[in-house]
Amino acid sequence: MKIGYALCGSYCTHAKAVAVLEELVRKYTVVPIVSENVAATDTRFGKAADLLAILEALCGREPIRTIAEAEPLGPKEPLDLLVIAPCSGNTLAKMAHGITDTAVTMAAKAQLRADRPLLLALATNDALAANLENIAVMRGRKHVYFAPMSMDDPVHKPHSLVADFSAVPAEIERILQKKYGKL
Secondary structure, X not given: OEEEEEEOOOHHHHHHHHHHHXXXXXXXXXXXXXXXXXXXXXXXXXXXXXXXXXXXXXXXXXXXXXXXXXHHHOOOOOOOEEEEEEEOHHHHHHHHOOOOOOHHXXXXXXXXXXXXXXXXXXXXXXXXXXXXXXXXXXXXXXXXXXXXXXXXXXXXXXXXXXXXXXXXXXXXXHHHHHHHOOO
């Protein structure tokens, strides 16, 4: 099975996302995808070049970084499943409203137009506020799944939700089993 693994914003969760990826590459062929911001932005959580090097080393190929590189994922290089981990509130809102202006949103569009599954591991500080309606929109879409999530800091960030990244591999198995039967 071939899966796409996309990272966007929510830089504070990248270490958790990479830990999941380390597990996934032992079982699947993984196509790494990053948003243009992830590919170019150094943060207090790490340098962009270091993250890109880790992704390439784990997956054995350079991450897809542009819309043009992501577009063939639907028709020419189909993925059995696309995971966006982390999926930022910004990316969630774009997908909910049909905006395709990053490599990650293009990969998602390509996946859904081919009726293939998309798993979102949400990480956003406004999930229970401005992005709540976008969660509802995406939950109503065919072939879209969410990793289990919970509030990460109810006292200091009362509108925030973050996926349980450790649950992503089991969710992938469940979705692939449902879509394709025996693996």
